[in-house]
Amino acid sequence: MQSTSNAQAVVGEAGDLMPRLFRITQVKKEVPGVFTWRLAALDGTPFPFRPGQFNMVTMFGAGEVPVSISGDCRRPEELVHTIRAVGTVTNAMERLKTKSVVGIRGPFGRPWPIDQIVGSDVIFVTGTIGLAPLRPLIFEVLHRRNDFGKVVICYGSRGMDDILYVDDLARWRGRFDTNVHVTVHSAPSGYRGRVGSVAAAVRVARIDPALTQAFVCRSEVMTRPAVSALTERGVTTDRIWVTLERNMKCGVGLCGHCQFGPTFMCKDGPVYRYDQVEALFAKREI
């Protein structure tokens, strides 16, 4: 019988359905309820990936969840995942300590387009944990800083205690060639920073809309206000890229759990060009 690559994966050969074993080398508490793992493969091999991709992460005995890769793709010897403890599996994961072994399947998914946007101004629009899937792209754009025009990061959080990767944001803000706008929903009296929505930060960001490519990572309901703020500035929807989430099971386009209209988010996404999915946002129960 002629076997297809999918059949080979199903029978359990090393492939997309068989987790690789990784050891947690560091656990960092980011903000309450959010933690970051640094991982190394047990067999010592690197884990190459591209910004925007995700893994299916297994905690043996608890379950498997999709998690964006949050590290620097120029450092494939170290795999980084930032996880929010919201459900049974991720709450169990939060209790794991260094040296624990987990399973990793991936990398999966369509990455952020970086080579296609060389020469553009770049604006990132995100909030709370949405910075995690965008961080590898920010790292890569800053590694290749001379390939791009203006670089603007617009980040929002509930309050000052919820700002993710605060050290990275401070470091990026300290660069002379990058503009960083951090917005919080509320702050104590006397706070001199910006309070309001991330969309408000987009409205004052110094960008040339005709040259700008925008990268948005927000919850699905908050993606449209972010996109509206960009289109109000004149950034066209074919220059806006979004990353979306769905409950995923197989991660390889077989089970259909992550179906998004006519696409499977695990392989046709999670990164989409907004004009190609705009109509789906208006449809309920997609």
Next chain:
Amino acid sequence: MVQIEGLGPTLAQHPFFAGMDPGALETVVGCCANAVYRPGSYIFREGGAADHFYLIRSGVMALEVHVPGREAVVIETLESGEIFGWSWLVSPYTWTNDARAADNLRLITIDGACLRRKMEADRVLGYELYKRFMPIMAKRLAANRMRIVELATEPATA
């Protein structure tokens, strides 16, 4: 020779007043003055008479809510070019929040009490001002609704 200009050209160039009936604009200009607030000082306090509205020339204004038993909470900041203070248009003409200078704040203050009296007789003036304030209020209402959605749908970490 030093030429001193009134606030008329500044207002005329501001998008809020674009296309305003010239007579109405002249009336508004007649009710304007410059004001400067040092960091931490209040432009207005909740419950006070809402007899002005404001155009930010430079600096940041922080809108605050007094919370009994704890520190006040900043709920929004506005920056250069923004208009704030719609309570002068809505009875009972009292402020619903505190407005505080987050840094050195230069404003144009417009006398709303005077404009309210003039609007009773000059309906063109009234229409021109309501026509401009309504979209600002609608946009801020929509933005605040989406902030509620965001806070309701994204898990709190703290």
